[in-house]
Amino acid sequence: LDDEDTFKILIATDIHLGYLEKDAVRGNDTFNTFDEILKCAKQNQVDFILLGGDLFHENKPSRRCLHSCISLLRKYCMGDTPILFDVLSDQAVNFSNSKFPWVNYQDENLNISIPVFSVHGNHDDPTGADGLCALDLLSSAGLVNHFGRSQSVERIEISPVLLQKGSTKLALYGIGSIPDERLYRMFVNNQVTMLRPKEDQDQWFNLFTIHQNRSKHGATNYIPEQFLDDFLDLVVWGHEHECLINPSRNEQRLFYVTQPGSSVATSLSPGEAVKKHIGLLRVKGRKMNLQKIPLHTVRQFFIQDLVLSEHPDLFNPDMPKVNQRVEAFCQEKVEAMIEEAERDRLGNPLTPEKPLIRLRVDYSGGFEAFNATRFSQKFVEQVANPKDVVHFIRQKDVGEEGVDFGQLLSHSSTEGLRVEDLVKEYFLTAEKTVQLSLLTEQGMGKAVQEYVDKEEKDAIEELIRYQLEKTQRHLQQRGVLTEEEIDQEVQRMERGGRHLQQRGVLTEEEIDHEGERWG
Numbered sequence: 001l002d003d004e005d006t007f008k009i010l011i012a013t014d015i016h017l018g019y020l021e022k023d024a025v026r027g028n029d030t031f032n033t034f035d036e037i038l039k040c041a042k043q044n045q046v047d048f049i050l051l052g053g054d055l056f057h058e059n060k061p062s063r064r065c066l067h068s069c070i071s072l073l074r075k076y077c078m079g080d081t082p083i084l085f086d087v088l089s090d091q092a093v094n095f096s097n098s099k100f101p102w103v104n105y106q107d108e109n110l111n112i113s114i115p116v117f118s119v120h121g122n123h124d125d126p127t128g129a130d131g132l133c134a135l136d137l138l139s140s141a142g143l144v145n146h147f148g149r150s151q152s153v154e155r156i157e158i159s160p161v162l163l164q165k166g167s168t169k170l171a172l173y174g175i176g177s178i179p180d181e182r183l184y185r186m187f188v189n190n191q192v193t194m195l196r197p198k199e200d201q202d203q204w205f206n207l208f209t210i211h212q213n214r215s216k217h218g219a220t221n222y223i224p225e226q227f228l229d230d231f232l233d234l235v236v237w238g239h240e241h242e243c244l245i246n247p248s249r250n251e252q253r254l255f256y257v258t259q260p261g262s263s264v265a266t267s268l269s270p271g272e273a274v275k276k277h278i279g280l281l282r283v284k285g286r287k288m289n290l291q292k293i294p295l296h297t298v299r300q301f302f303i304q305d306l307v308l309s310e311h312p313d314l315f316n317p318d319m320p321k322v323n324q325r326v327e328a329f330c331q332e333k334v335e336a337m338i339e340e341a342e343r344d345r346l347g348n349p350l351t352p353e354k355p356l357i358r359l360r361v362d363y364s365g366g367f368e369a370f371n372a373t374r375f376s377q378k379f380v381e382q383v384a385n386p387k388d389v390v391h392f393i394r395q396k397d398v399g400e401e402g403v404d405f406g407q408l409l410s411h412s413s414t415e416g417l418r419v420e421d422l423v424k425e426y427f428l429t430a431e432k433t434v435q436l437s438l439l440t441e442q443g444m445g446k447a448v449q450e451y452v453d454k455e456e457k458d459a460i461e462e463l464i465r466y467q468l469e470k471t472q473r474h475l476q477q478r479g480v481l482t483e484e485e486i487d488q489e490v491q492r493m494e495r496g497g498r499h500l501q502q503r504g505v506l507t508e509e510e511i512d513h514e515g516e517r518w519g
Contacts, residue, residue: 002282005166007085010041011279011290013052013211013238014121014262018065025354025384030057031068032297033263036350037278038076040293041114044280047085047165049077049114052238052260053121053177053211055144056134061124066137073143079113088169089162097149098139103161110142117161119148120176121211121238127450129462148174148209153182156192160206168284171197173232174209177239183212184220187227194229205283206231211238214259225250225257234258234281234288242271245279245292258290265301268358268385273303296348299384300355302337306330309365317366326363327370331378333359334389338382354384364395439467 002008015034020026041049056065083105095101105112118135120126126133126149138144150156160171173194175183186192197204213222214237228235232255234247243261250257260279265272276298280291308315308326315325334357341355357379363369369392376389383389443463450459471490480489 003166003284004084005168005284007163007165007168007170007205007281007283008044008046009207009281009283010037010044010046010049011052011236011258011260011281012037012049012263013236013260014054014241014264015051016054016057016123016262016264016266017069018061019057019264019266021062021065026299029297029299029352030264031072032352033276033295034069035072036295036297037263038072038114040278042076045081046114046280047083049116050172050207050209050236050281051116051118052209052236053119054123054238054262055118055121056124057266059124059127059133061134066134070138070141070143073116073138077114077116077143078111080111081113083112083115085163085165087161088164089160091161093159094147094161095139095145097136097151098146100140100142103145104139104142107142112142116144117147117172117174118144119174119209119211119238120146122177125177127459129458147172148176150175150178154191156186158192158194160195160197162197162204169197169200169204170283171204171206172209173206175211177211180213180217180221180223183223184227187223192227194231196231201231203286205286205288206233207236207283208232208234209236209238214240214257226252228253228255230254233286234290236260240271241266243274243277245277245290247290256288263295263298265299265356268301268303268356268388268391270303273301296350297352299352300341300344301358302341302355303358303360304333304337305360305362306333307362307364308367309362317368323368323370326361326367327375330359330361330375330390334379338379352384354382356385357383357389358385359390361390361392362394363392439463443467 015030015037017030017034019030021028021030038049055069058065061069087103087106091102095103100107103115104110105115120133120135124134126136133146135144135146139146147161148158156175158173158175160173163170163172183192194208208228210223210228214225216222225235230253232253235255235257237257237259240259241262242259244259245261247256247258249255258279261274261276262272263276263278276295277292278295280293282289282291306329311329314329315322319325337357337359338355341357345351345353345355361369372390372392373387376383376386379389380386444460447459447463471493474493475486475489478489480486
């Protein structure tokens with residue numbers, strides 16, 4: 001029931017503006033869907049929009065991408081519509097990283113009709129010497145309220161944005177993307193604290209936004225739901241792209257979790273094929289209702305798995321011209337998916353014409369792969385991904401039965417070399433004469449990763465300058481004068497730092513938190 005006591009909040013995450021923006025077919029997909037999301041917010045007269053991170057796909061969005069984003073935010077989120085809720089918390093704490101530490105709709109120089117609150121994701125996270133991200137540009141322009149930013153690497157205190165509409169009180173918690181292993185360790189060591197209002201704690205609806213791995217990718221490379229405080233009512237989980245928007249109850253902590261998923265498919269994997277939605281959350285008192293709203297501008301995506309060895313009646317490796325038979329069979333499968341997409345699209349003019357199609361073929365058991373590129377080109381006029389319609393995979397041990405095909409494919413298609421791992425491997429196997437002494441492999445790996453992934457051209461130079469200054473300060477404090485003493489002290493520092501990192505007790509940045517970027 002919409003009344004003066006009900007918060008209406010539009011929830012979305014992982015919009016990835018600018019993904020494949022130079023692609024002739026898919027270049028406008030993210031902008032069209034962002035337009036639809038904002039239009040939906042305006043039509044439903046929401047109180048505010050809550051974004052769960054990765055608004056941008058690139059850490060440094062292109063000029064075109066920023067221009068489109070700013071234009072859409074101005075179009076839909078500025079105007080004379082009155083804001084019907086108040087901020088009760090200390091905004092200087094909530095927005096301490098901003099040059100304008102207050103919610104944008106209270107700025108007398110701005111005319112905001114729909115406030116947008118957002119945490120940053122792992123794609124658009126703060127980088128560089130000043131620790132700025134693309135959201136900070138939107139924040140300075142008065143278009144987005146960037147919250148959930150953590151400064152300390154030793155302790156995180158999450159101070160909620162306290163909102164009130166009529167008699168309903170809402171505590172909005174958020175934490176921007178942090179490397180999963182670090183955040184996992186901080187939770188284990190009780191270094192993460194969620195602050196609560198001093199008065200009437202039981203009257204607040206507690207809403208938390210997080211952008212981390214939810215599914216387990218390793219021993220500590222995710223955040224278990226049970227790490228979160230049990231006083232929470234609803235957790236909006238960003239970063240995971242599969243749309244699981246219906247709230248699921250965590251029976252241990254007794255809160256609900258909604259995973260809106262991305263609004264664009266950034267990989268051709270099964271999770272991305274689930275229909276995309278955003279959520280309209282209504283909160284009145286301590287009660288909530290989440291209405292899922294399908295997105296119509298999202299490009300269709302159909303995916304199928306084909307295990308050749310499961311069709312012995314159709315072909316086996318010893319048949320003459322078996323490759324042609326397999327290719328013809330694959331073509332039938334792809335054409336069937338294209339027909340399904342056409343039927344599904346009927347009556348919806350907003351949906352892009354060309355769908356994304358992916359056929360994953362397991363050719364284990366003596367079969368040979370045909371030319372995937374040439375095969376895909378047959379559908380250049382019908383699909384949006386004419387270079388990679390078919391994807392081949394082969395089990396390493398064809399004699400092993402009962403292999404989980406989905407798991408096998410997901411591992412093989414997502415596993416890749418990370419640049420920081422290559423750096424580490426190089427120095428582990430390098431000769432003693434080229435081993436690092438002042439720098440660590442971990443710090444160097446992080447700097448190279450930022451140079452490659454985030455286009456931080458000064459990352460390596462900044463690391464070297466920081467580490468050099470840190471070492472010089474240490475040597476001066478110790479009163480080291482001779483070359484021999486300097487060598488011995490540097491070696492001692494190196495051994496001590498490596499020992500702590502090997503034990504997993506501290507990262508380089510936690511040994512000296514001034515080096516925050518290099519942990």
